[in-house]
Amino acid sequence: MMDPKVILIDTDGVLLNWRDTFDAWMMRQGIYAKGDVRQYDQTVRYGIDQEKITHLILMFNQSANIGYLPPLYDSYKYVRKLYEEHGYKFLVVSSLSKDPYAQKLRTKNLKMIFGKEVFEDFIYLDTGADKTEVLAELSKIYPGAFWIEDKVGNAKIGSELGFDSILIAHPHIKTEDTGSTPIMKNWKEVYEYVIGETWI
Ligand SMILES: [Mg+2]
Structure with missing residues (x-):
C-alpha cells in the first residue's frame, strides 16, 4: 500500500x-x-x-x-475503496461534544462501521463549535488536503485555509451560497473527485 x-x-x-x-x-x-x-x-x-x-x-x-448512528448514503463503500485502493486515511474533525465518553462512543461507532485502519486520528470539539482554529493548525500539517463537510461555512473556512473543500449535498445546501466549492450528490462522486476522475 x-x-x-x-x-x-x-x-x-x-x-x-x-x-x-x-x-x-x-x-x-x-x-x-x-x-x-x-x-x-x-x-x-x-x-x-x-x-x-x-x-x-x-x-x-x-x-x-x-x-449507533448508521453510515450516510454510500459512504462505507467509497471510504473503504479510498483506503484500500488508493491509500487514503481519514482524520475526523467533529463538533460532537466535550464529553469524553460521547467521544469514545463516536470513535467506536466509526471504527465499527468503517474499520479502525481507515482512520488517522479523531479531533473532537464542543457541540456545534467553530472549527476555524483547529483547521488553521491542521493546514500547517496537511496543506492542500481534501476537507469534506456538509456545513457550508466550514467548507468555506477550509478553502480559505488552502484545503480542497468538498460539500456533501443535502437539502439545506443552496448552490448560490457555496461559491466554487464542489457539491457531491453521493460518495461515488466524492471518490471520483478525489482520485481525479471527472465527476460532473
Ligand atoms: Mg456535519
Whole structure:
C-alpha cells in the first residue's frame, strides 16, 4: 500500500447519518420537526428556540444513540475503496461534544462501521463549535488536503485555509451560497473527485 494520504473529514451528514437518528430520538420525546425540515439549523427545522434545541442536541449527542448512528448514503463503500485502493486515511474533525465518553462512543461507532485502519486520528470539539482554529493548525500539517463537510461555512473556512473543500449535498445546501466549492450528490462522486476522475 502507498503511504497514507490524509483526508480531513466531518462526521455528521458526511460519514454518518445524524439527522434521521436525531429525529427518531426527538419523536420518542414527543417532539416533531414541524418547521422547514430541509434546513441545517435545527431551530428552523423544529420551530423551537435556540436554548431549548441546543439543550436537546447536547442530550442526544451525549446519549448512547451516538454509538449507533448508521453510515450516510454510500459512504462505507467509497471510504473503504479510498483506503484500500488508493491509500487514503481519514482524520475526523467533529463538533460532537466535550464529553469524553460521547467521544469514545463516536470513535467506536466509526471504527465499527468503517474499520479502525481507515482512520488517522479523531479531533473532537464542543457541540456545534467553530472549527476555524483547529483547521488553521491542521493546514500547517496537511496543506492542500481534501476537507469534506456538509456545513457550508466550514467548507468555506477550509478553502480559505488552502484545503480542497468538498460539500456533501443535502437539502439545506443552496448552490448560490457555496461559491466554487464542489457539491457531491453521493460518495461515488466524492471518490471520483478525489482520485481525479471527472465527476460532473
Ligand atoms: Mg456535519
